[in-house]
Amino acid sequence: MTDPDPIAHAAALLRAGELVAFPTETVYGLGADALNPAAVAKIYALKGRPAAHPLIVHLSAGSALEAWASHVPDAARRLAARFWPGPLTLILPRAGGVPDAVTGGQDTVGLRVPGHPVAQRLLAAFGGGVAAPSANRYGRVSPTSAAHVREEFGTATPCLLDGGDCEVGLESTIVSLAGEPLLVRPGGISQADLEAVIGPLRRAAAGEGPRAPGTTVSHYAPATPLRLVERAERDAGYGPGVAVLAGRPAPAGFAGILWVDAGTDPARYAHDLYASLRRLDWVGAELILVEAVPASPAWDAVRDRLGRAAAACAADELA
Numbered sequence: 001m002t003d004p005d006p007i008a009h010a011a012a013l014l015r016a017g018e019l020v021a022f023p024t025e026t027v028y029g030l031g032a033d034a035l036n037p038a039a040v041a042k043i044y045a046l047k048g049r050p051a052a053h054p055l056i057v058h059l060s061a062g063s064a065l066e067a068w069a070s071h072v073p074d075a076a077r078r079l080a081a082r083f084w085p086g087p088l089t090l091i092l093p094r095a096g097g098v099p100d101a102v103t104g105g106q107d108t109v110g111l112r113v114p115g116h117p118v119a120q121r122l123l124a125a126f127g128g129g130v131a132a133p134s135a136n137r138y139g140r141v142s143p144t145s146a147a148h149v150r151e152e153f154g155t156a157t158p159c160l161l162d163g164g165d166c167e168v169g170l171e172s173t174i175v176s177l178a179g180e181p182l183l184v185r186p187g188g189i190s191q192a193d194l195e196a197v198i199g200p201l202r203r204a205a206a207g208e209g210p211r212a213p214g215t216t217v218s219h220y221a222p223a224t225p226l227r228l229v230e231r232a233e234r235d236a237g238y239g240p241g242v243a244v245l246a247g248r249p250a251p252a253g254f255a256g257i258l259w260v261d262a263g264t265d266p267a268r269y270a271h272d273l274y275a276s277l278r279r280l281d282w283v284g285a286e287l288i289l290v291e292a293v294p295a296s297p298a299w300d301a302v303r304d305r306l307g308r309a310a311a312a313c314a315a316d317e318l319a
Ligand code: TXA
Pocket: 024, 026, 027, 028, 029, 030, 054, 055, 056, 089, 091, 102, 103, 104, 106, 108, 109, 110, 112, 114, 132, 133, 134, 135, 170, 171, 172, 174, 184, 185, 210, 211, 212, 213, 214, 215
């Protein structure tokens, strides 16, 4: 007999060492019991991801951080009180019992209390930590809907809880408090909002801080080559064969295959970004061109992901 309550069923699968894909407010996650290394190994196998990459442990609201972190600095408590549940991941020194399979063998652990109600109900029903990366194949665009998860894994898709479209649409902001406070990855919570709570925060330089898949160039890339374009090129017009992502409507006479107008609101642009990249990737274009977004802090997370997508394509061309 299958359990009629999908949340209880998913929690039972987690307890049995199986995978569950679930919605968060950022992107969909591919989860396993964080204390079961054999279950966590299934995440790496399904994603095709190298095993040394650390995973974020997702916790239900009110969980004791001491079970996961050997030291919880005051700044971590203040950020947690202000932004959890929400799109923020804290990197802290790991506690003894956290498996290497979760931390990638590092002496830190990534913790997050997601705000999505389905994620919270799943975590409460399970009662433990759920290790989960984004529910996509390694190096590809993160899923922001249940349909995206099915596109990624097809018939290999595990139990999948459908929580609709992800509200934020980009991965969580990551702050390391394992040493000097560092902004490791920009996301839905801005640097200014973080600094208002804990004071100055340095943005990690490329290659600085812990090894992490979200901080390498092989991420967030569609299969079609993608390039960022600046003003001069866009004014010269686009030829046939291109698909364009822009913050404005298509100009008269646009001769390409598809034009996606993502608008001028950074939250809206972020919400739609991965779905837009999937659409642009499918229309058979030779090249995806993305018009540069504004240089202001409100666009930090979007600019970061677009830069990585373009860099990943450049790396592919060299390979
Ligand atoms: O919004 C998100 O963060 C989504 C949802 C599912 O929660 N998850 C996500 O996971 O983006 P993933 O695996 O794609 O990226 C996890 C990132 C790594 O790139 C790394 O930067 C950081 O989290 N991370 C996790 N554990 C860490 C650790 N022990 N030390 C350093 N960085 C860690």
